[in-house]
Amino acid sequence: xxxxxxxxxxxxxxxxxxxxxxxxxxxxxxxxxxxxxxxxxxxxxxxxxxxxxxxxxxxxxxxxxxxxxxxxxxxxxxxxxxxxxxxxxxxxxxxxxxxxxxxxxxxxxxxxxxxxxxxxxxxxxxxxxxxxxxxxxxxxxxxxxxxxxxxxxxxxxxxxxxxxxxxxxxxxxxxxxxxxxxxxxxxxxxxxxxxxxxxxxxxxxxxxxxxxxxxxxxxxxxxxxxxxxxxxxxxxxxxxxxxxxxxxxxxxxxxxxxxxxxxxxxxxxxxxxxxxxxxxxxxxxxxxxxxxxxx
Amino acid sequence: xxxxxxxxxxxxxxxxxxxxxxxxxxxxxxxxxxxxxxxxxxxxxxxxxxxxxxxxxxxxxxxxxxxxxxxxxxxxxxxxxxxxxxxxxxxxxxxxxxxxxxxxxxxxxxxxxxxxxxxxxxxxxxxxxxxxxxxxxxxxxxxxxxxxxxxxxxxxxxxxxxxxxxxxxxxxxxxxxxxxxxxxxxxxxxxxxxxxxxxxxxxxxxxxxxxxxxxxxxxxxxxxxxxxxxxxxxxxxxxxxxxxxxxxxxxxxxxxxxxxxxxxxxxxxxxxxxxxxxxxxxxxxxxxxxxxxxx
Numbered sequence: 001x002x003x004x005x006x007x008x009x010x011x012x013x014x015x016x017x018x019x020x021x022x023x024x025x026x027x028x029x030x031x032x033x034x035x036x037x038x039x040x041x042x043x044x045x046x047x048x049x050x051x052x053x054x055x056x057x058x059x060x061x062x063x064x065x066x067x068x069x070x071x072x073x074x075x076x077x078x079x080x081x082x083x084x085x086x087x088x089x090x091x092x093x094x095x096x097x098x099x100x101x102x103x104x105x106x107x108x109x110x111x112x113x114x115x116x117x118x119x120x121x122x123x124x125x126x127x128x129x130x131x132x133x134x135x136x137x138x139x140x141x142x143x144x145x146x147x148x149x150x151x152x153x154x155x156x157x158x159x160x161x162x163x164x165x166x167x168x169x170x171x172x173x174x175x176x177x178x179x180x181x182x183x184x185x186x187x188x189x190x191x192x193x194x195x196x197x198x199x200x201x202x203x204x205x206x207x208x209x210x211x212x213x214x215x216x217x218x219x220x221x222x223x224x225x226x227x228x229x230x231x232x233x234x235x236x237x238x239x240x241x242x243x244x245x246x247x248x249x250x251x252x253x254x255x256x257x258x259x260x261x262x263x264x265x266x267x268x269x270x271x272x273x274x275x276x277x278x279x280x281x282x283x284x285x286x287x288x289x290x291x292x293x294x295x
Numbered sequence: 296x297x298x299x300x301x302x303x304x305x306x307x308x309x310x311x312x313x314x315x316x317x318x319x320x321x322x323x324x325x326x327x328x329x330x331x332x333x334x335x336x337x338x339x340x341x342x343x344x345x346x347x348x349x350x351x352x353x354x355x356x357x358x359x360x361x362x363x364x365x366x367x368x369x370x371x372x373x374x375x376x377x378x379x380x381x382x383x384x385x386x387x388x389x390x391x392x393x394x395x396x397x398x399x400x401x402x403x404x405x406x407x408x409x410x411x412x413x414x415x416x417x418x419x420x421x422x423x424x425x426x427x428x429x430x431x432x433x434x435x436x437x438x439x440x441x442x443x444x445x446x447x448x449x450x451x452x453x454x455x456x457x458x459x460x461x462x463x464x465x466x467x468x469x470x471x472x473x474x475x476x477x478x479x480x481x482x483x484x485x486x487x488x489x490x491x492x493x494x495x496x497x498x499x500x501x502x503x504x505x506x507x508x509x510x511x512x513x514x515x516x517x518x519x520x521x522x523x524x525x526x527x528x529x530x531x532x533x534x535x536x537x538x539x540x541x542x543x544x545x546x547x548x549x550x551x552x553x554x555x556x557x558x559x560x561x562x563x564x565x566x567x568x569x570x571x572x573x574x575x576x577x578x579x580x581x582x583x584x585x586x587x588x589x590x
Contacts, residue, residue, distance in 0.1 A: 070540040098489065121503045135499045137491070142497070158499040165491040167501050171483040174492075175506040179481065179551065183474020186549040187467040190538065192394065196460040196467075204430045204453040204464050208416045209526075210471040212507030231504075243485065250488040253582035254481040257550055258476065287548035 001025070003038045003149065005044075006036045006073050006080065007063035007094070015063065015093070016126040022152035028127060029053040048073070050264045051207070054083030059146055059179050060090045066238060069098040074104055086112030089146050093153075095132070097117045098167035099249055104240045105163045113153035114142045115163060119170040120154060123231065129180070131155040135173075137165030169226035176259035177277075178240055185281035189288050198223050215279070230276030237264040238275070252295035296320070298444060299348035300339075301368050301375065302358035302389070303330045306415070309422040310358065310388070310448045317447035324348040338507035345369070349378030354444055355385045360532060362391040369399055381407030384441050385504060390427070392416045394536050394544055396432070400458045409437045410456030410458060414465040415449060418526065426450040430468075432460030438584075466538035472572075473535055474510045480576035482515045484583050493518050509573070517576035532559040532568070548590035 003025055005016040007178065008030040019026050020043050027045040028036050029052070036046045050073045054060045060080045062073050070092055074080050090108055092101065092115065105115040116138035126132040132154035136143050143150075145160050148159045160169045174231035187205070191198045202223070206215045221227050240261050247254045263283045272279055298313040303325040310551050313323050322340040323331050331341045342348035346505050347369045350354045354462055355375045357368050359431045365387055369375050375385065385403055386409065387396065388526070400410040411433035421427040427449035431438050438445075445452045455464045483501070486493045497518070516522050535556050543547045558578045567574055 021525055022554040027316045037397065068427045070418065079581045090534070116582055121360075121500075133499060133503050135496070149427065156502060158495050159492070160495045160499055165489070165496070167488040167489045168486055169496040172486045172496055173486060173500040173503060173505045175477075176478045176482040176500065176507075176510070179474045179478020180471075182551050183471045183478075184550055186474065186542075186547075187471040190470055190545070190547050190549065191544055194463040196462070196463045197454070200453050200455045201430070201460070201464040201467055204428060204451070205468040205471065207451060208428050208468060209508050209512075210469075210475065210510075212475065213504050215471070216505075217504075230296040246489065247481075247485055250485070251584060252488045252580070253482075253484050255554065256477050256483065257481055259550065259554075282547070289546060 001059060001149070002027070002057045004029070004047070004057040004060040004080065004186070006050050006053055006061065008039065010124050011127045012063035013039065014124070015041065016044065018152050019149065024149065024152065027053045033075055037234050044295040048060045049078035050080040051078045051083040054080040057084065057096050057254070058088055060088065062090065062092045064094050067100045070094050070096050071100065071104065071133060075107055081108060081111060081113070084113050085113070089114045089116065089142055091116045091146065093120055095170050095187060095239050095242065096167060098171065100165035100244055101164045101167050107235055114139065116142055116146070117164060117166040118150065119166050121170070128172060133165040134158070135160050135162055135169040137167065138163045145254065167242070169238065169247065171246050174236065174239040175243045175254060175257045177257045180212055180259065181280045182256070182260050182284070184214050184219055185222050188219055188281065189284045189290055192223065193288055194288060216219060218278040221276060221278040225285065227275040227279040232267050232274050232280065233264055233277045234273030235263065236277040237268060240264065296354060296444065297352045299324070299342070299355040299375065300358070301348055301356065303347050304358065305419050305489050307451050308334065308466040309356035309518045310421070311339065311427045312337065313447050314444065315489070319444065319447065322348045328414040343374035346373045346531040349375040352379065353383055354441055354507065355379055355383065357385065357387045357389060361391050362395045365389050365391050366395065366399065370402060372506045374407070375505065376403060376406060379406070379408050383409065384409045384437055386411045386441060386444070388413050388415055390465050390534050390537065393459035393461060393466065393541055396561040397464050409552055410436065411441070412459060412461040413445065414461050415466070416468060429453070430461040431459045432456055432462065462537070462542065465534065466541050469531065469534040470538045470549060470552045474551045475507055476572060476575045477555050477558070477579070479509050479514055479553070480517050480579040483514055483576065484579045484585055486544055487518065487585060513573040516573040517569060520576070522570040522574040525573065527569050528559055528572045528574055529568030531562050531572040532556065532563055535559065535588070566587065
């Protein structure tokens with residue numbers, strides 16, 4: 001199976017590498033062409049544009065930053081759509097708008113090209129180890145056809161509905177995370193202000209009904225007011241913006257997610273967008289007069 | 296060791312039973328005296344008042360509903376303080392105000408009585424099986440002295456700081472839960488409104504960074520709009536009120552917790568306070584025009 005892989009960022013490069021390791025024939029393209037070199041030395045072909053990469057491919061994978069980038073690499077003048085053959089499949093593993101996703105899929109369908117939206121979670125470590133969780137929207141029979149491709153990049157592949165549903169599921173994930181981050185920050189700041197042994201309190205609550213990944217993996221950042229990556233606040237904010245845009249289009253009120261987006265906007269404006277998103281605790285600390293020890 | 300156990304509700308009765316099973320000599324008292332009978336048939340002595348129960352006890356345990364109840368059974372005319380001897384220990388396992396707890400401890404200290412605040416989590420099942428998590432505030436050496444008593448009722452006993460810290464830790468727990476419940480509800484409603492396969496989406500997000508006990512154990516209630524107990528909304532609201540009262544006293548801003556308290560207040564007013572607290576999803580559904588299927 002011939003695969004074109006477009007977008008070799010922190011996530012894309014290791015994902016393309018895992019396809020090579022799994023024995024697929026892979027052609028790569030990246031806007032900054034130098035990023036193609038390492039994968040070329042490992043056996044990938046290179047292409048000068050998404051269109052060129054897509055020529056002869058059975059599957060085209062796109063992995064770029066945001067909705068306009070995906071639109072450009074698929075539908076733009078040099079976009080993949082102009083190189084893809086009828087019956088081939090486009091898999092977008094970026095995190096973008098589910099509404100835009102449906103529109104792109106319609107354009108592709110006009111040329112007989114199938115699309116899956118397949119955003120991932122699990123971070124750069126998951127991308128390297130091939131242990132990503134992949135949430136897939138689109139036709140079940142199309143997913144079946146390309147499942148081996150996804151299995152080379154991820155450990156858990158879940159079909160969540162028709163086209164756009166993968167993006168909605170990612171939006172659900174980020175919506176829940178928003179509330180968890182903010183309330184874990186509120187809880188930790190409450191405990192610190194009250195003078196409890198906060199590490200002991202953290203341990204006591206972690207095993208019960210409040211137990212969550214954020215308590216286990218990020219509460220310590222909040223206590224120590226130090227926010228190493230992780231997942232950048234500005235990227236989380238982009239994802240949360242997609243979730244809120246989707247909720248507005250559907251008429252779903254998400255006040256907690258909207259509140260957390262406001263906090264994140266302020267952090268990015270202050271130049272803190274490249275810290276881990278657990279830095280939402282900065283604002284909760286400030287609101288409560290708890291000194292930011294790391295500044 | 297002689298133990299007096301005051302308050303034989305859903306949690307108290309099985310906790311007192313576990314003390315009997317562990318071989319302690321237990322005297323029980325409950326405002327509604329009939330509730331003492333079953334434990335008496337299992338070997339407990341009965342007392343007509345907290346004061347009488349406390350006479351000769353090395354440890355007095357109080358387990359009642361709210362701050363004024365704890366004040367009454369300890370400091371009231373027939374309160375335990377009038378029966379307790381110097382050098383004995385009062386353990387309050389209720390969930391009440393940490394500020395009131397400190398005031399009660401000061402009154403007890405004047406008579407040479409030590410106090411630990413030791414709220415629990417783990418529900419009635421944990422109380423029956425003796426697997427509660429117990430968060431203990433007070434002097435470490437006092438905890439050491441009565442540890443066997445707590446170990447007869449709970450599995451995880453964590454010392455979290457000076458007197459009142461157990462209650463603060465419970466408040467942290469409920470603060471975090473408030474945010475998790477509301478954001479899981481927002482996420483589930485977003486997914487349902489978008490028409491994804493919500494059970495598949497739930498599975499996809501549960502294993503990642505948004506993973507939490509509420510997703511694993513309560514999201515299904517929200518999807519099905521059916522809220523069997525669990526933990527009553529009105530009791531959760533009482534606990535969250537304590538957390539917010541504490542945060543106000545400390546000058547800690549907790550807008551997410553305050554927002555969720557407002558939702559809960561509305562549910563209780565509408566007669567829905569005896570459902571499981573996952574019924575916060577009712578409001579998120581209503582705000583989004585998603586029909587309440589169970590009504």
